[in-house]
Each structure stands twice: as structure tokens, then as C-alpha cells.
Amino acid sequence: MAGSSQKGSGPISDINVTPLVDIMLVLVIILMVTAEFTRYKTIPVNLPKVNAAAVKSEPHRLTVTIKKTGDLFIQDKPALNLDDVFDQVKAAKETYPDLAVILRAEGDHPYRKVLTVLDKIKAAGASKVGLAVDADKTY
Template structure:
């Protein structure tokens, strides 16, 4: 410690903090080395291999092409369909895969191929997708006509 007089205002005590900082750094390094690394396990459900591959359906249903135009018009295999009847049509197609277990058999359902115009509204697409999901359709694809 050094005592100095500061223009007559009394003695001033300065503490040397260098040894304190050195001790703290050594303790920090010791804790960093000795503390175990924290690891959190993450569960991942991986698909299990099957003994026999599933057989493809003998006569797969024809795919259904849904077209959404820029004006919001929805077409079912080329014919315009109002949104009010779209859910009923999806329910009929979704019932094809109903095997009574609560889980639909996707191999018996047709592919739903959705094609949208570049300027189509997202809201119409979202309504079509939600109706397909409500009908428990499992095979939904997005296709491009090659514009």
C-alpha cells in the first residue's frame, strides 16, 4: 500500500488488485476444466427397417389434379369446383383409405397434385390444403406446369 498526500486532504490508500485478478482467473480456469460439459439428450424417432417391403397397390387410383388460378378459381381435374363442395369431394377420396383403424391407408388414396398460378393468393391454397388435411388425405404433391 502506498500512502500519498493529495494536496493536504489526507492519506490515500491504493489497493493493488493485480493479485486478486490473478487468483480469480486461476479459479475460473479450474472451474472450467473440472466442470463437466452439460449435455442434453435429444430423442429422435428413427424409422425401423421392415422385414418385407410393402407391396405397391395393384391398381393405384388416378391422381387428382387441383388447379388454383390467379382469380381464386379452383379446378378439380379441369372442371371448376366451388370451395363449398371441395370438402365433400375430399371426404369421398379420403374415405377410400379408411380401413377402420382410425389411420387411413394411404396406398388406397389417390395422389392430390396441386398446381397454382404464379399470381394465385396464398389464402386459397391454404384453404385447399386444410380441406385435404381434414379429409385425412396423405399424399399431397405440388406440381409445376412448366410456365
């Protein structure tokens, strides 16, 4: 034997890994083939046809804007005061139960004014309220 000083009189202490590698390669190939079959095989079912737009509907959006001067706008139309904002948001909530309100405040507007308008929107029944911001490119 090559590299062996024994003449076959003792137990063989070397492990032959060739059959082990062959078996492992066969198992990997079987696994890959069965994975391809199970990937595409599903139980055939006749699903009902529906309009995809009806299933995935976005909530109706209402925009409330506070200008730097303190003027209020709803959907780019002037609002007279906070009660007008309350009334219009409440009417929109009754028409569209999934109403989402987007609050936009211009620049360095006082925090108290923004919270006052936000409280009126919440009191009108709007549970989905978001604050609009511009993306900062410095980060």
C-alpha cells in the first residue's frame, strides 16, 4: 500500500470518504429535484373572480393645511375656523368610514396651533391621521 508501513496485519484505521461523498451528492440531487416539483404543485381550486380594485381599496384622503399666517385649508379650499374643520372632517368621516386625514403645517408654525387642529380632527372621529413632511436629503 502506498504510504503505509504495515503489511495488512492490523486493523484499517483510515476512513474511505468516497462512498460518503457519493451518497451525499445523490441526496442533494434528489432534494433539488423534489424541491422543484413541490414548488409549483398546488391543489387545483377554482377561485371566485372579483374586481381587484374592490378588494384593495385605499382609504379616502382629506388634507388639512395650516399656512404660516394661521389660515386653514381643507382640500385646498379655505376653512373659516376650527369649527369648520371639525364639521367638514365629521361629514367626510360619515361619508367615508375609512377616512385618512393628512395634516400639513407650513414651516415654523407654533406647535400649539398644530395640536389644536389635530385635536379637532380627532374629535371629529378621524382615527387615521398623518403628518405630512418633506424628505430631508442630508441624511
